[in-house]
Amino acid sequence: MKETIHSYDDLLKMLDHLLKEESEFNWDNFYSDRDRKVPFFENHPDENLVEYIEKKRIKAGKALELGCGPGRNAIYMAGNGFHVDAVDQSEEGLAWAKERATEHGIQVNFIQSNIFDLGIEESAYDLVYDSGCFHHIPPHRRMGYIDLVKKALKPGGFFALTCFVLGGELGGAAITDFEVYRSRSMRGGLGFTEEKLKEIFHDLKTVEIRKMRDMEPESSQFGTSALLAALFKNETME
Numbered sequence: 017m018k019e020t021i022h023s024y025d026d027l028l029k030m031l032d033h034l035l036k037e038e039s040e041f042n043w044d045n046f047y048s049d050r051d052r053k054v055p056f057f058e059n060h061p062d063e064n065l066v067e068y069i070e071k072k073r074i075k076a077g078k079a080l081e082l083g084c085g086p087g088r089n090a091i092y093m094a095g096n097g098f099h100v101d102a103v104d105q106s107e108e109g110l111a112w113a114k115e116r117a118t119e120h121g122i123q124v125n126f127i128q129s130n131i132f133d134l135g136i137e138e139s140a141y142d143l144v145y146d147s148g149c150f151h152h153i154p155p156h157r158r159m160g161y162i163d164l165v166k167k168a169l170k171p172g173g174f175f176a177l178t179c180f181v182l183g184g185e186l187g188g189a190a191i192t193d194f195e196v197y198r199s200r201s202m203r204g205g206l207g208f209t210e211e212k213l214k215e216i217f218h219d220l221k222t223v224e225i226r227k228m229r230d231m232e233p234e235s236s237q238f239g240t241s242a243l244l245a246a247l248f249k250n251e252t253m254e
């Protein structure tokens with residue numbers, strides 16, 4: 017990496033690099049042992065996503081999933097009539113997702129990429145879904161993330177995400193954006209409140225923000241009140 021900043025993109029990459037230097041964490045290693053007791057390792061969709069679709073709050077169409085990991089929500093959406101483009105940077109996570117989709121005879125367009133390097137089709141998606149990726153996005157990338165969501169959504173399209181509750185049981189660092197850079201750490205993922213999510217995604221209409229419902233381990237859906245589930249709508253006109 018050339019240590020000279022010529023552009024806004026160089027600046028973003030420098031900050032990515034500085035944060036990464038201090039971190040041992042790697043998503044490919046994280047997914048390499050599939051038998052670990054990680055709540056979202058089960059192939060069960062998020063309870064909020066199931067609710068949006070079963071209650072017909074969101075109709076089947078074209079969906080983009082950001083940070084799909086082993087694919088449980090992408091597979092659920094595709095099984096319910098969506099055409100799904102599902103993106104993750106982790107080769108290991110996507111290998112697992114593809115095996116699962118094949119086992120279930122389900123078609124998903126899995127894409128291995130950093131979400132910020134995606135060349136996406138503009139105004140093409142009825143739903144952008146993110147379960148647990150946004151809270152790992154460092155603050156300097158947040159504007160790029162918002163632009164990506166807005167660019168991807170059709171007028172009238174929905175954006176839904178689940179993310180750590182501030183200071184929650186599973187994670188959700190209660191630190192300022194500045195503190196991320198002072199300590200050079202995301203502390204395993206940032207925490208959010210309803211107010212903060214509304215502020216960040218103020219260009220979209222808030223439909224609902226609530227805690228996820230706690231689901232029993234034997235349930236066929238995933239849910240924990242340590243995560244917020246938020247649903248937004250793109251109300252811009254064509």
Ligand SMILES: C[S@@+](CC[C@H](N)C(=O)[O-])C[C@H]1O[C@@H](n2cnc3c(N)ncnc32)[C@H](O)[C@@H]1O
Binds near residue numbers: 056105148
């Ligand atoms: C907590 S996991 C959630 C996985 C999946 N959504 C689920 O709930 O089962 C977060 C995922 O986001 C992915 N991720 C984080 N930052 C990313 C980025 N900039 N581009 C692509 N994927 C990213 C990671 O590789 C990881 O698979």
